Amino acid sequence: MWAELLPIGRHPGSGGYRRYAWTGADAECRDWFREQAEARGLTYEADRNGNQWAWLGDPAAGDAVVTGSHLDSVPDGGAFDGPLGVVSSFAALDELRGRGARFTRPLAIVNFGDEEGARFGLACVGSRLTAGQLTAEQAHRLTDGDGVTLPRAMEAAGYDPEAIGPDPERLARIGAFVELHVEQGRALDLSGDQVGVASAIWPHGRWRFDFRGEANHAGTTRLADRRDPMLSYAQTVLAARREAELAGAVATFGKIAVEPNGVNAIPSLVRGWLDSRAADQETLDEVVGGVERAAREYATAHGIDLDVVRESFTPVVEFDHALRDELARILGKDTGLTVPVLGTGAGHDAGILSGSVPTAMLFVRNPTGVSHSPAEFAAEDDCVAGVRALADVLEGLACR
Numbered sequence: 001m002w003a004e005l006l007p008i009g010r011h012p013g014s015g016g017y018r019r020y021a022w023t024g025a026d027a028e029c030r031d032w033f034r035e036q037a038e039a040r041g042l043t044y045e046a047d048r049n050g051n052q053w054a055w056l057g058d059p060a061a062g063d064a065v066v067t068g069s070h071l072d073s074v075p076d077g078g079a080f081d082g083p084l085g086v087v088s089s090f091a092a093l094d095e096l097r098g099r100g101a102r103f104t105r106p107l108a109i110v111n112f113g114d115e116e117g118a119r120f121g122l123a124c125v126g127s128r129l130t131a132g133q134l135t136a137e138q139a140h141r142l143t144d145g146d147g148v149t150l151p152r153a154m155e156a157a158g159y160d161p162e163a164i165g166p167d168p169e170r171l172a173r174i175g176a177f178v179e180l181h182v183e184q185g186r187a188l189d190l191s192g193d194q195v196g197v198a199s200a201i202w203p204h205g206r207w208r209f210d211f212r213g214e215a216n217h218a219g220t221t222r223l224a225d226r227r228d229p230m231l232s233y234a235q236t237v238l239a240a241r242r243e244a245e246l247a248g249a250v251a252t253f254g255k256i257a258v259e260p261n262g263v264n265a266i267p268s269l270v271r272g273w274l275d276s277r278a279a280d281q282e283t284l285d286e287v288v289g290g291v292e293r294a295a296r297e298y299a300t301a302h303g304i305d306l307d308v309v310r311e312s313f314t315p316v317v318e319f320d321h322a323l324r325d326e327l328a329r330i331l332g333k334d335t336g337l338t339v340p341v342l343g344t345g346a347g348h349d350a351g352i353l354s355g356s357v358p359t360a361m362l363f364v365r366n367p368t369g370v371s372h373s374p375a376e377f378a379a380e381d382d383c384v385a386g387v388r389a390l391a392d393v394l395e396g397l398a399c400r
Helices: 024-039 083-099 125-131 136-140 150-156 168-172 187-191 229-247 281-301 321-332 349-353 380-398
Strands: 043-046 052-056 064-070 107-112 174-182 195-201 204-212 250-259 269-277 305-314 341-344 359-364
Touching (some): 024 043, 024 052, 064 083, 064 380, 083 174, 083 380, 125 136, 136 150, 168 174, 174 321, 174 349, 187 195, 195 380, 204 229, 204 281, 229 250, 229 269, 250 281, 269 281, 281 305, 321 359, 321 380, 341 359, 359 380
Parallel strands (some): 064 107, 064 174, 195 341
Antiparallel strands (some): 043 052, 052 107, 195 359, 204 269, 250 269
16 A cells, blocks of 8 residues: 555655645545455545545444545655555554454545645645534635635535535544644653553644845845835844744744845845744743744834734644543553653644544654655554554444
């Protein structure tokens, strides 16, 4: 399965993946998912929001145990973020069948669409729509960098954009959702554990900073006469790093748009996107507030107009404690070992669904801690340990 997925959407220059929602690479990944489902005799369906489901047992019976993740990527992303969870889900089912497990609850494997938000700028679109955290009207207003709207992209891929929206009936069927994911950090590598259980997802969000100045000639305009928004933006990037360090949080300006974007022109507009995350809401508010105050001071000093817009926000997600503790019990029952429980600063579909159904996550060791990069990696024996751990969990939940 891993070998079949590896070439899909891989850029020959960077070695990273460009599996953006509703593109050709995304369609190939979706075809692969359907083939895996049908090869195992599972009931396949795509829901109203484009999420893919593979069912063992009656989908309408209720109290189902669901596992899976996503197959799309960030720009030039790694091979493991998302796909490891989907591949491991199919492999865990194979493992359970090999054990002769008898299922007493329906089991489903899911591929949530557009988790990374690389194309339309909003993460977890498929799960947000399903959970009612994104309305159809809001989704229809999403556009990519080329001005293509989400409805147009879905329609071109063969899906009906008029059908998207909340799916409470589907959520009501789910008794538990468990997502396996490569760790995006080095906590397991430092502790020496192959697999861990998630405790919570840090609160996080994206803020857009629009610095507006005055376009002018780069060669003839005196420094003293310039209203250069790039200066204020650059100082704000440094301020974000400073505020994050002081608070023990993270803050990143990773995307920028410049107008008119000429080598010999002073910009009229510099638009930068801030991603910030912290262990608790108070700390996150301190960091973002500090960055905005600094940005406004710099903007005023340089005669720049500034607008700050919060484009998305996810509060802290505490995974279902009973389910989390059950996972730790199942994984530790044969060894007697304590399974590490750790928080994460990354968002996931499991976090979106946590407000509607009991959710939990398993992490697989990442020796480099690198993620959202072609250098993302997990050793084969750790991936196998993750499959076995997921199989143990699914057996404990769905084969009682």
